[in-house]
Amino acid sequence: MLDGSDEQRSVADALALLPCDIELPAKWNDFFKRTGMLPCMRGDRRRFTRSFHRAQAALEYRQTLPHLARPAIWYCVYTTDITRKSIGFLHSEQLFPGERMRMMLIDGSERIVHVVRCRRIRNRCYDTGARFIDGFDAPLLQD
Amino acid sequence: MAKARTLLPVAVDTLFAPATFDFDLYIRPDPSGPALLYREHSFPFERGDVDRLMRRGVTTLYIPDTGAASYQRYVHQEILSNTSLPPGQRFEALTAAGRMTFYEAFADGQVDRMIAFAEDLAGRVVDILCQREMVLFDLFRVMRHDHHTYTHVTNVCGYCLALAERAGVSDRNELASIGAGALLHDIGKRHVPRSLLNKPGRLTDPEREVIQRHPSVGFEELSPRQDLSWGQLMMVYQHHERLNGRGYPVRLQADEIHPWAKLCAVVDVFDALTCQRPYRRPWPVKEAMAYLHERAGSEFDKEMVQCWMAAMNSAR
Numbered sequence: 001m002l003d004g005s006d007e008q009r010s011v012a013d014a015l016a017l018l019p020c021d022i023e024l025p026a027k028w029n030d031f032f033k034r035t036g037m038l039p040c041m042r043g044d045r046r047r048f049t050r051s052f053h054r055a056q057a058a059l060e061y062r063q064t065l066p067h068l069a070r071p072a073i074w075y076c077v078y079t080t081d082i083t084r085k086s087i088g089f090l091h092s093e094q095l096f097p098g099e100r101m102r103m104m105l106i107d108g109s110e111r112i113v114h115v116v117r118c119r120r121i122r123n124r125c126y127d128t129g130a131r132f133i134d135g136f137d138a139p140l141l142q143d
Numbered sequence: 144m145a146k147a148r149t150l151l152p153v154a155v156d157t158l159f160a161p162a163t164f165d166f167d168l169y170i171r172p173d174p175s176g177p178a179l180l181y182r183e184h185s186f187p188f189e190r191g192d193v194d195r196l197m198r199r200g201v202t203t204l205y206i207p208d209t210g211a212a213s214y215q216r217y218v219h220q221e222i223l224s225n226t227s228l229p230p231g232q233r234f235e236a237l238t239a240a241g242r243m244t245f246y247e248a249f250a251d252g253q254v255d256r257m258i259a260f261a262e263d264l265a266g267r268v269v270d271i272l273c274q275r276e277m278v279l280f281d282l283f284r285v286m287r288h289d290h291h292t293y294t295h296v297t298n299v300c301g302y303c304l305a306l307a308e309r310a311g312v313s314d315r316n317e318l319a320s321i322g323a324g325a326l327l328h329d330i331g332k333r334h335v336p337r338s339l340l341n342k343p344g345r346l347t348d349p350e351r352e353v354i355q356r357h358p359s360v361g362f363e364e365l366s367p368r369q370d371l372s373w374g375q376l377m378m379v380y381q382h383h384e385r386l387n388g389r390g391y392p393v394r395l396q397a398d399e400i401h402p403w404a405k406l407c408a409v410v411d412v413f414d415a416l417t418c419q420r421p422y423r424r425p426w427p428v429k430e431a432m433a434y435l436h437e438r439a440g441s442e443f444d445k446e447m448v449q450c451w452m453a454a455m456n457s458a459r
Contacts, residue, residue, distance in 0.1 A: 065366045067373040094393060096380070098363040117359060120394045 011108050015056045020076035022092045023124040031078070038081055053082040057089065059113075060102040068096065077128075079105065086131040087113060092124040100133065150178055150205035152294075153214060155197070157236045158204070159221055160190040166210025170201065178205050223267070237267055238297040241326070254364065258327065258371070264297075265322025268304060269315060292332050292340065295414055300325040302410035309454045310406065310447065321403055324375035328382050328407055331361025343422050358383055359392045377401035382408050385442040405444040409435060409451050412443070428455065 024031055031054055038050040059077045061070045080088040087103070095101075099115040113130035121127050150169055158164075163185055170181035181204060182188055196204075206214055222228060222236035241264045303325035304318055312318055332340060335354055339346075346354065362380035365371055381404035384390035386397045390408075393399075400408075416431040426434070432452055439448035 066369050067366075067371075067376065094395075094399075096362065096366065097359045098366050118393055120388065120396070120399075126393075 011104065011106055012056065015058055015076050015106075018058055018074050018076040020056075020092070021124055022076075022078060022090050023122060024078075024090070025122055025125065048083040048085055050081045050083050053079045053087070055079050055106040057106060058104040059089075059091065060104075062101065064099040064101065065096065068099075070099075077103075080127070086116070086129065087111075088127065088129050090121070091126050091128055094118055094120070094126050095128050103130075151208055151211060151214075152203045153206055154235055154239055155193060155202050155204055156232060157218060157222060157239045158188060158193070160188050160193050162188050162217075162221075164188060164210075164217065165213040166206045169205040169207075171203075171205060184210075234268065234301070237264065238301065241297045241300075254330070258323075258365075258368070261323040261326035262319070265300060265304075265326060266319045268300060268322055269318045292329055295418065296326050296329055298414045298418070299328060299407065299410055302414060303407055305454060306406055306410055306447065306451050309450045320372055320375060321378075321406070324372075324378035324403060325407060325410075327361070327365065327371075327375065328378045328411065329357065329361070330364065330379060331357030331359065334360050345422075355383070355391050374401060374403040377404045378407045380404070382411050384408070386444065387441050389442070402444075406447055409443050409447045413451065 034052040034054050036052055038052060055078070057077050057079045059075045061073050061075065063070050063072075075091065075093075078090040080090060082088070089103075095115045095118050097115055097117065101113055101115075102110060103113050104110050112133040114133050115128060115130045117129040119127045158168075164182075165184055167180060167184050168182040168188070169178040171178045182192070196202075218236045218239060223233055225233075300322050304322050307318055307321050312321065332354075335357055339350055339353060342350070358380050362376060365379060366376055378401070380392075381390075381395065381400050384393065384395045384400045384404060385408070386400070386405075388394045388396045413431050413435060416426040416434060417428060419425050432455060435443060435448045436452065439445045
């Protein structure tokens with residue numbers, strides 16, 4: 001039986017096989033080293049504290065919106081921060097508010113995420129915010 | 144005296160005397176002052192009344208929002224169906240009726256009704272514009288220049304269609320689609336508190352954040368629908384993006400922005416500048432054009448701005 005670290009290693013091995021062409025800005029060379037809590041920002045109305053969560057994760061594409069062709073494929077993304085209800089991640093493509101996708105985190109857990117915002121950092125680097133949809137069986141398509 | 148928020152502006156030009164209306168008419172002698180009862184419902188509105196109002200320079204009266212449906216019926220029956228009237232007058236009546244419908248739909252959150260009405264109104268506007276009898280300057284003249292969202296969207300619809308035609312779009316269906324997208328481009332503002340939209344003073348950073356969410360909120364609301372095109376959705380989502388990447392919500396750059404959103408951005412700003420806002424007076428057309436010209440190529444699509452300037456210059 002795999003223990004926690006073994007599972008993380010096997011997830012990491014699987015993630016290494018996924019397409020990943022995120023271009024991090026040069027000044028973010030310590031991206032994966034950040035840990036701990038994020039400081040509160042002025043005017044921040046978050047209900048739950050945010051922690052740095054710098055790791056790879058897998059994002060499963062499916063058809064999300066009627067007019068947007070999304071091939072069924074897994075991508076590697078970089079998670080940036082996490083709360084009980086939401087997650088931030090970097091991706092090489094622009095995602096749109098309302099899209100729902102399946103995400104596998106580095107610890108092997110799977111969640112459905114609902115994209116809330118997306119901001120371009122540079123070519124092939126989009127900072128995306130999503131909230132978790134409760135329950136693994138949450139519908140991927142919105143009603 | 145009636146509360147200002149219960150009253151809707153109607154152009155005097157759209158009230159054909161002699162007539163008897165089902166709704167009260169109010170007048171605002173001082174534009175920033177209270178509205179006073181001008182003509183009670185069922186009391187005849189005579190030709191002499193129109194002349195007197197015109198002599199006093201009154202171009203706008205107000206009706207209670209409860210009379211909106213009755214006003215719309217009147218406009219459709221008496222004006223839109225009357226092809227002997229000049230296109231400018233029919234266009235003005237059309238947009239006046241459009242403002243009413245959008246006001247109601249904005250207030251009630253009736254998205255289906257708004258979309259159906261946007262398609263209908265855009266088609267009618269295209270038909271009037273395609274008659275070639277109304278030039279762009281007529282279009283500008285008949286626009287209402289107040290700051291209400293439902294006025295702004297009908298203005299942007301007219302301007303978008305004029306610019307799209309100038310930029311070479313000739314297909315009627317494509318024009319109607321652009322017009323409907325323009326009518327919906329600010330749909331996300333339904334979720335912004337009215338007090339914020341009409342705030343006279345400077346916005347705080349958190350307030351600006353709330354307002355800047357409207358493209359995302361509007362997109363998310365409309366994107367699951369099959370009856371809207373991707374171009375229309377991009378008008379909703381990207382009309383505040385700028386070529387230099389300093390727009391919002393995504394900070395996209397030049398080629399990443401949909402052409403219809405680039406088109407919408409030019410006329411959206413033009414209308415915002417030339418309209419009366421709670422915090423400033425309207426800019427003269429010349430200054431608004433200079434603003435766009437200075438930012439052509441950096442913020443706005445150069446070709447679109449050139450088309451818009453050429454259209455406005457040839458119209459004057």
